[in-house]
Amino acid sequence: MHAGIVIVGGNILGASVAAELARRADPLRDPVAILEEAALEERGPATATIVEEPGGAMRAAFVDGARALLQFEARTGRGIGLGRPGLIDLRTDEDHAEAIAEALEVESVDGGTLDRRRALCDVQRLHAEVLALGRTRGVITRPGTCVERIEVDGDRVLLHTLKGEDDVTWEADRVVITDPGAVRRFFPALAEHLRLERRVEVAFESPRFASGFASGFVSGFVSVGTVRGSVGDLHDVFESMAAGAPAADPLTEFFAAGEQLDYPHPVIRGEGFDVYPNPLDRQVIVASPGSAYDPAVLARFSPLFAELQPVAEPRHVRLARPSDDIPVIGPAPGYANGRVFVAAGLDRRAAQLASGLAPGVAAHLFDETQAVYDPAVVTPARFA
Numbered sequence: 001m002h003a004g005i006v007i008v009g010g011n012i013l014g015a016s017v018a019a020e021l022a023r024r025a026d027p028l029r030d031p032v033a034i035l036e037e038a039a040l041e042e043r044g045p046a047t048a049t050i051v052e053e054p055g056g057a058m059r060a061a062f063v064d065g066a067r068a069l070l071q072f073e074a075r076t077g078r079g080i081g082l083g084r085p086g087l088i089d090l091r092t093d094e095d096h097a098e099a100i101a102e103a104l105e106v107e108s109v110d111g112g113t114l115d116r117r118r119a120l121c122d123v124q125r126l127h128a129e130v131l132a133l134g135r136t137r138g139v140i141t142r143p144g145t146c147v148e149r150i151e152v153d154g155d156r157v158l159l160h161t162l163k164g165e166d167d168v169t170w171e172a173d174r175v176v177i178t179d180p181g182a183v184r185r186f187f188p189a190l191a192e193h194l195r196l197e198r199r200v201e202v203a204f205e206s207p208r209f210a211s212g213f214a215s216g217f218v219s220g221f222v223s224v225g226t227v228r229g230s231v232g233d234l235h236d237v238f239e240s241m242a243a244g245a246p247a248a249d250p251l252t253e254f255f256a257a258g259e260q261l262d263y264p265h266p267v268i269r270g271e272g273f274d275v276y277p278n279p280l281d282r283q284v285i286v287a288s289p290g291s292a293y294d295p296a297v298l299a300r301f302s303p304l305f306a307e308l309q310p311v312a313e314p315r316h317v318r319l320a321r322p323s324d325d326i327p328v329i330g331p332a333p334g335y336a337n338g339r340v341f342v343a344a345g346l347d348r349r350a351a352q353l354a355s356g357l358a359p360g361v362a363a364h365l366f367d368e369t370q371a372v373y374d375p376a377v378v379t380p381a382r383f384a
Contacts, residue, residue: 003140004030005365006159006172008147009179010040012127012350013343016358017176019134021365027138030173035145035161037179040131041124045317046201046285047276048351049087049267050119057326057377058353065356069121072355078129081122081280087115090270120267122280123351150175150186150340157339173339174365180320180344183328187342190328190380194345199317201287203278283311321347329361330379341365342380 004025007014014034021032034040050066073082101107106115131141142163149160159170177183184191268275276285322328322345331338343361346353376382 001033001168001170002030003033003170003172005032005174005176006157006170007032007034008159008175008177008182009344010034010036010038010131010141010143011178012044012123012130013346013354013357014176014178015040015127015130015134016354017178017343017361018139019130019137020358020362022134022137022139024362024366025138031138031140032134033140033142033170033172034131034134035147035159035170036141036143037146037181038143040141040143041128044123044127044350045199045287045319045348046122046124046203046315047081047120047278048123048348050121050352051117057374061353061356061360062349063356064359065352065354066119068355069126069352070119072121072126072129076129076133078133079280080126080129081278082119083277083279084116084119085277086266087118088266088268089113089115090268114266118267120276121351122278125280126351147182152335152337152339155337155339174341175339176341176343176361176365177332178343181318183320183342183344187333187380189333190342193323193328194320195323197319197321198290199287199319199348200290201285201315201317203281203283203285203311203315205311206277206282206284319347319350320345327353327357327378328380329357330364330381333380 005018005021007018007021014036018032018034025032050069051062069080070082072078072080101113106113106117131139135141145161145163145168147159147161151158151160155173157172157175159172159175161168161170177186180194180196184194184196267277273286273288276287277283278285325347327343327345329343330341332340332342341361341364343357346357
């Protein structure tokens, strides 16, 4: 099998890079191909917040990514559940909440801060739409394909793969590895810098989203459940539930007619858990890192939203967190001529960073100037 560029990893970064590379590829002679060991669906967290992160070498990529996501629906006509539900952060030191709110240019509320600028998107829907966009440009997708060995033969890169019981060798001009597991497997020197973590997500149905969403856009929406009472009250409810205490009916205190937000449930971020609205699927997602909450403990969040019912078994999402929060992007160590490239370690920021980094990664592969990040900071050579 031949391809111009092979992407090893069908996550949101792999899909975004493939869609970007396909703009300049010949779909007949040198197509872009994605090889993914697992299924291509549900490759990341269900939802993510969008924010322009300040400072650092990745600022330009964050800004570009935010702009790309906020314009995605209008530019492509594809819905990704974009909205601005507001972010309530309960991790704020209550004694310094006002000072922190002023520094972050957000509102100080009882027990935390409220940031109305944060946008939200459905990462699974975004992933599906980016894959579909890539396919319209000629990207080949091969789920269920495990790459077992990579070798460089002159100007060619050979990938020895296993799909089912069949051995298949792919030949490419360049290879980009976005699967963090494959990066760790093929490049042990990078393994300690890419810690693989798991995120547990439980989805709950919410009838409060029943007022109509069409293709990701709000249609005839009437806000029926917003913010009532104080964030401090909500914080106390979460604390008691985390400790195993029975929860009262907080709907009366908090989610009822009150201060209007864009969606009936805001994003809530606490110590060891996040609660996200997912209006496209009329759900609320409760997420926690690693094994901080097992499914039985996560299920205790359901009384917090009295109208919610679990809709499926908890999902376990694998994340790759770099040791210094800076992604690993650049020519793979040990391979000459830069024909094997790695791009991994975006963690929960994957949706936004992938949208901002994909054009830069594509340009980098063709030695073009693209100032969305500082290559000296993100390249694997910094670990040498």
